Amino acid sequence: MNNQKAQFLVQAIRGNLSSSAWPNMKNAIDGGAPVAALLYGLALIGTMSGFCCTAREGKRYNQFVKDYLSNSLSGCDYRKLDLYKSLRCDMIHGLIPGRPKKGKHTFRLIHAEAQRCVHGTRAADGKVWFHVGVFCSDVLGAARKFLDDVQQALSQKSESTILRSFKARMDKGYTTMKSG
Numbered sequence: 001m002n003n004q005k006a007q008f009l010v011q012a013i014r015g016n017l018s019s020s021a022w023p024n025m026k027n028a029i030d031g032g033a034p035v036a037a038l039l040y041g042l043a044l045i046g047t048m049s050g051f052c053c054t055a056r057e058g059k060r061y062n063q064f065v066k067d068y069l070s071n072s073l074s075g076c077d078y079r080k081l082d083l084y085k086s087l088r089c090d091m092i093h094g095l096i097p098g099r100p101k102k103g104k105h106t107f108r109l110i111h112a113e114a115q116r117c118v119h120g121t122r123a124a125d126g127k128v129w130f131h132v133g134v135f136c137s138d139v140l141g142a143a144r145k146f147l148d149d150v151q152q153a154l155s156q157k158s159e160s161t162i163l164r165s166f167k168a169r170m171d172k173g174y175t176t177m178k179s180g
Contacts, residue, residue, distance in 0.1 A: 025136040034111035034132040041139040042088045072138035076120035
């Protein structure tokens with residue numbers, strides 16, 4: 001894949017984040033369906049992680065969380081929450097917000113402003129408060145940050161690891177997106 005095509009695809013993905021991902025998550029939250037928004041956000045991490053790392057799925061997911069999501073605007077340290085095992089797998093496959101035997105944490109999903117509930121912190125019963133809207137916003141920020149890194153690598157015309165991974169994913173046929 002040449003850099004011009006990669007640049008076009010970065011812009012197409014950006015357009016999809018703005019015209020599809022965020023509106024769908026926001027509509028789900030506003031419509032009283034925060035679980036749908038959460039699933040979208042968890043799946044978006046999986047999609048974006050496929051662009052940035054060539055490892056197996058769980059490792060890719062955790063690497064994306066470490067590199068892009070853990071420095072989130074909300075200040076939540078998602079690395080400590082073990083999102084892949086503790087939340088993603090159970091939510092995507094069974095609509096369960098974490099089971100202690102599979103991952104390190106269970107979660108109490110919130111979608112409205114609640115007093116004494118700080119996103120990413122533990123409640124009195126040990127469950128982690130998880131504000132779906134904050135999470136979705138953080139995921140979009142992480143995706144944009146990743147695309148900024150790809151764009152920077154493209155402008156520097158370097159064959160960095162991130163650019164090789166991005167191009168490898170695109171070369172495997174992930175080109176069905178349409179630009180904004």
